[in-house]
Amino acid sequence: MFIKLEPRGEASRSMSYLSPLLAGLLTLVSGGIFFAFLGHDPIEALRIFLIAPVEDLYGFGELCVKAAPIMLCAIGLAVAFKAQVWNIGAEGQLLMGGLLASAVALQLMDVESFWALPLVLLSGMLGGGLWGLLAAWLRTRFNANEILTTIMFNYIALYLLLYFVHGSFKDPDGYGFPASAMFGDSSLLPILLEDTRMHIGILFALLAVVVIWVMLSRSFIGFQIKVLGLDSNAAKLAGFKHKRLVAVVMIISGALAGLAGAGEVAGPIGQLIPSISPGYGYAAIIVAFLGRLHPVGIFFASMLMALIYLGGELAQIELNLPLAVTSLFQGMLLFYLLACDVFINFKIKFNRPQISATLENS
Amino acid sequence: MNRQVSATLSGQLRLQLKGITKQYPGCLANDKVDLEIGAGEIHALLGENGAGKSTLMKMIYGVTKPDAGEILWQGSVVEIKDPSMARKMGIGMVFQHFSLFETLTVTENIALALGDDAGDLQQLGRKISTVSKQYGMELNPDRHIHSLSVGERQRVEIVRCLVQDIKLLILDEPTSVLTPQEVETLFVTLRQLSADGCSILFISHKLKEVQALCHNATILRGGKVTGDCVPAEAGATKMAQLMVGSDTPISSNYPKATGTEVFLAVENLTNSSEDPFGTSLKKVNFSVRRGEILGIAGVAGNGQEELLAALSGEHLLDSSDPVKFSGRGVGLLDPRQRRELGLAFVPEERLGRGAVPEMSLVDNTLLTGFLQGLVNFGFINQGKTEQFSQKIIDDYKVKTPNNRTAAQSLSGGNLQKFIIGREILQNPQLLVAAHPTWGVDIGAATAIHKALIELRDKGAAILVVSEDIDELFLISDRLCAICDGEISPAKATLDTSIEEVGRWMTGVFEQIEPTAAQHVDEMLNTSSIN
Numbered sequence A: 001m002f003i004k005l006e007p008r009g010e011a012s013r014s015m016s017y018l019s020p021l022l023a024g025l026l027t028l029v030s031g032g033i034f035f036a037f038l039g040h041d042p043i044e045a046l047r048i049f050l051i052a053p054v055e056d057l058y059g060f061g062e063l064c065v066k067a068a069p070i071m072l073c074a075i076g077l078a079v080a081f082k083a084q085v086w087n088i089g090a091e092g093q094l095l096m097g098g099l100l101a102s103a104v105a106l107q108l109m110d111v112e113s114f115w116a117l118p119l120v121l122l123s124g125m126l127g128g129g130l131w132g133l134l135a136a137w138l139r140t141r142f143n144a145n146e147i148l149t150t151i152m153f154n155y156i157a158l159y160l161l162l163y164f165v166h167g168s169f170k171d172p173d174g175y176g177f178p179a180s181a182m183f184g185d186s187s188l189l190p191i192l193l194e195d196t197r198m199h200i201g202i203l204f205a206l207l208a209v210v211v212i213w214v215m216l217s218r219s220f221i222g223f224q225i226k227v228l229g230l231d232s233n234a235a236k237l238a239g240f241k242h243k244r245l246v247a248v249v250m251i252i253s254g255a256l257a258g259l260a261g262a263g264e265v266a267g268p269i270g271q272l273i274p275s276i277s278p279g280y281g282y283a284a285i286i287v288a289f290l291g292r293l294h295p296v297g298i299f300f301a302s303m304l305m306a307l308i309y310l311g312g313e314l315a316q317i318e319l320n321l322p323l324a325v326t327s328l329f330q331g332m333l334l335f336y337l338l339a340c341d342v343f344i345n346f347k348i349k350f351n352r353p354q355i356s357a358t359l360e361n362s
Numbered sequence B: 001m002n003r004q005v006s007a008t009l010s011g012q013l014r015l016q017l018k019g020i021t022k023q024y025p026g027c028l029a030n031d032k033v034d035l036e037i038g039a040g041e042i043h044a045l046l047g048e049n050g051a052g053k054s055t056l057m058k059m060i061y062g063v064t065k066p067d068a069g070e071i072l073w074q075g076s077v078v079e080i081k082d083p084s085m086a087r088k089m090g091i092g093m094v095f096q097h098f099s100l101f102e103t104l105t106v107t108e109n110i111a112l113a114l115g116d117d118a119g120d121l122q123q124l125g126r127k128i129s130t131v132s133k134q135y136g137m138e139l140n141p142d143r144h145i146h147s148l149s150v151g152e153r154q155r156v157e158i159v160r161c162l163v164q165d166i167k168l169l170i171l172d173e174p175t176s177v178l179t180p181q182e183v184e185t186l187f188v189t190l191r192q193l194s195a196d197g198c199s200i201l202f203i204s205h206k207l208k209e210v211q212a213l214c215h216n217a218t219i220l221r222g223g224k225v226t227g228d229c230v231p232a233e234a235g236a237t238k239m240a241q242l243m244v245g246s247d248t249p250i251s252s253n254y255p256k257a258t259g260t261e262v263f264l265a266v267e268n269l270t271n272s273s274e275d276p277f278g279t280s281l282k283k284v285n286f287s288v289r290r291g292e293i294l295g296i297a298g299v300a301g302n303g304q305e306e307l308l309a310a311l312s313g314e315h316l317l318d319s320s321d322p323v324k325f326s327g328r329g330v331g332l333l334d335p336r337q338r339r340e341l342g343l344a345f346v347p348e349e350r351l352g353r354g355a356v357p358e359m360s361l362v363d364n365t366l367l368t369g370f371l372q373g374l375v376n377f378g379f380i381n382q383g384k385t386e387q388f389s390q391k392i393i394d395d396y397k398v399k400t401p402n403n404r405t406a407a408q409s410l411s412g413g414n415l416q417k418f419i420i421g422r423e424i425l426q427n428p429q430l431l432v433a434a435h436p437t438w439g440v441d442i443g444a445a446t447a448i449h450k451a452l453i454e455l456r457d458k459g460a461a462i463l464v465v466s467e468d469i470d471e472l473f474l475i476s477d478r479l480c481a482i483c484d485g486e487i488s489p490a491k492a493t494l495d496t497s498i499e500e501v502g503r504w505m506t507g508v509f510e511q512i513e514p515t516a517a518q519h520v521d522e523m524l525n526t527s528s529i530n
Helices: A013-037 A042-054 A057-082 A090-107 A116-142 A146-166 A201-218 A220-230 A232-238 A242-269 A280-290 A295-318 A324-345 A354-361 B002-010 B053-060 B083-089 B106-118 B121-134 B150-162 B180-195 B207-213 B236-244 B304-312 B335-340 B361-369 B382-395 B412-424 B442-457 B469-475 B498-505 B514-524
Strands: A003-007 A346-350 B013-024 B027-038 B042-046 B068-073 B076-078 B091-094 B168-172 B199-203 B216-221 B224-229 B262-271 B281-289 B293-297 B323-325 B343-346 B430-434 B461-465 B478-483
Touching (some): A013 A042, A013 A295, A042 A057, A042 A295, A057 A201, A057 A220, A057 A280, A057 A295, A090 A116, A090 A146, A090 A242, A116 A242, A201 A220, A201 A295, A220 A232, A220 A242, A220 B361, A232 A242, A232 B335, A232 B361, A242 A280, A280 A324, A295 A324, A324 A346, B013 B199, B027 B042, B027 B053, B027 B224, B042 B053, B042 B180, B042 B207, B042 B236, B053 B199, B091 B150, B150 B168, B150 B180, B224 B236, B262 B461, B281 B293, B281 B304, B281 B461, B293 B442, B293 B469, B293 B498, B304 B343, B304 B461, B335 B343, B343 B412, B361 B382, B361 B412, B382 B412, B430 B442, B442 B461, B442 B469, B461 B469, B469 B498, B478 B498
Parallel strands (some): B293 B478, B343 B430
Antiparallel strands (some): B013 B027, B068 B076, B216 B224, B262 B281
16 A cells, blocks of 8 residues: 555634535536536536526526425435444435325315415325334334435335326326326415416425424533434433434434425425436435534525526526536546545555664664 | 762763743644653653653654744754654654554555655565564554554554654553553563653653653653652652642542443343454353452453444344343344443544544534434424534533533543533443553543542443553442453452452453353342343
């Protein structure tokens, strides 16, 4: 081995907050170089990617439409990650939330009640929460690694959704297309700003951020979650119930992802379709870490991630780039964040063979 | 011993420190420290926590670099760049906080530390067995670290140094986890090493041991050398005063108490260990009365951890009867429910069980203090928690910049004072303390002992499990010992001797029948057992 990573001892606190910004900057520079190689003016391309999408009110509305599910998933994940429960299944929990919310919404097609929408949203939370609880139970009962189970549950959720959307939920008047009927008006999320698609889902997301912030910083359950994550032996000695806490964090993060799913089907989509999420649940993992698992950080990181989604779409239209550019930017962001973190926590050492040589002489 | 001194001092100096100075932000850790160690010399470095011993050792071991001064190794000036360079030079170090990977075996850990020099693992394993046997510290090279007790882990650390070609061995508080017999064996080992020409830098607070073992001593206080002496000739009191300054009380004798009614009763506790390398408890019987301290002596790894886990509630029993608080079976209650019944617990590991390393002292107050009205309707009462943490810091003289400091940045002694204070200020009916003064300096140890005695005199039942037999004789009212999961009958401290307890620790005692145990309790007790 010629290159070694050595721990730096005390990692700098300010650097650990700077690292996401640095990662963002490096992503921009790399993105610019990438655009230049594709024969575009990098400045103009970045402008189209990052500024053009939000130049008008409609664009801002779109930003909020995209940010809401990401923020909901990410703030939920942050709770689980704080407890060192590695929930990678926000995507599946989101899908199950969307599926159950749709199931309820399809039963309420002609109901003109105020309670229809809360019922739809609550079913979404229930669907996601139970899907998360299942992984928690497998972990505490059988010691099954939650990283693996939640990833696998993502696929199960996806195929369950496809099964229903191609089967019993399919709109009988839909000319055979795999999509449910459009939901009734009373089951749809109201629009916040006229002439945009911005719906009240963003308010739920902001509320969730504030509630989780209070929970983690002020409540005893939040304290127990943090202790469990930092030092499970201390949690055990203090009598904090490990199984219950794992279940709680998985229900919280599943329910919030489920709410995000319900918000999609009852929001901008308005029906159940095969693809209700362009990977929000996966993007949320990046967002949670980019935001340093802190509610404020997650708020800004969600906005950035939403912007990357919008920018990818616009780049597709204006620059004729494939949609994969979105994934590319997400990937770069995560890559640079992890790289920056490595350099904050470790220093690189190059093995110098002359040390041993001088020693032999002495 | 003096023969050896003269032999070595006439020889070459192995290590020489000249005017070593190290400045940390806001703290002058070492101020022009001079130190000389000859070949084969056993040199003691004495000082309280925070006196600068660790900093000095870290500089010798290449972990940090001095701001000023010179290090001379075998007569020539060297710059020790990093620990691996120090190891290559023949400097080995056993830290007070072990740096071992829990999930790896003894051999794998040692191989990691040796790096490229480790060679074939099987061969290394055999070498470890041989070396550990040769120095009377038997070790199974294939065991995983997580299954070893503190005492056994220390052996791994010492053996790690011994399998290398070593010229200077640095030991930080090495005896604190050993039995008197083990300490003697260690000393035989160290003298043997010394006779072979290996120099030893021995850091300890136990003046008796320094006097028994070391040729010379350097005493540090507040980063400065306050004196050099030959321990065998200088009085213990003089050395202690050099260490702590003249205003700190250093030793006390505590009056013994007999206690009143039984609070903790352990009856026929049989518990197979979850850990394949652990020790199962076999029909353990003992009781602790209100107003007395029961000490349990024993070599590490003889069932202490299992017993403590059964008492704290970390390991729930199959039935409630084997452990009783004031007559009520608690074997099925979890740690929190036991706390509600008056239990307080000081675990063996300060960082990582007693306190969450990254969390502030305020948060660590809440960790076990949450039953003291610090939580209202699920929300943390921040003000009250801060007040409580401040009270712990003030009452128990915890040296810390403030209560927002992370637990991990406190020295061992200060953190232990904090944890003991946190538990005692909850007014427990029963305090279970594991190794309460392990690796703690004299000043802090005295403070902790006083606190335990005060709590006892207020009528609490106290159980102390310790490997420090002197400590047990100092503070316990009754004593027993644990060996291979069995517990000896308890005797009043005044009626027993170190030799007898030492025999119990090796398993030489009559296993008492439960009926006999109850009989003994009844005889000792005038009041009835509820």
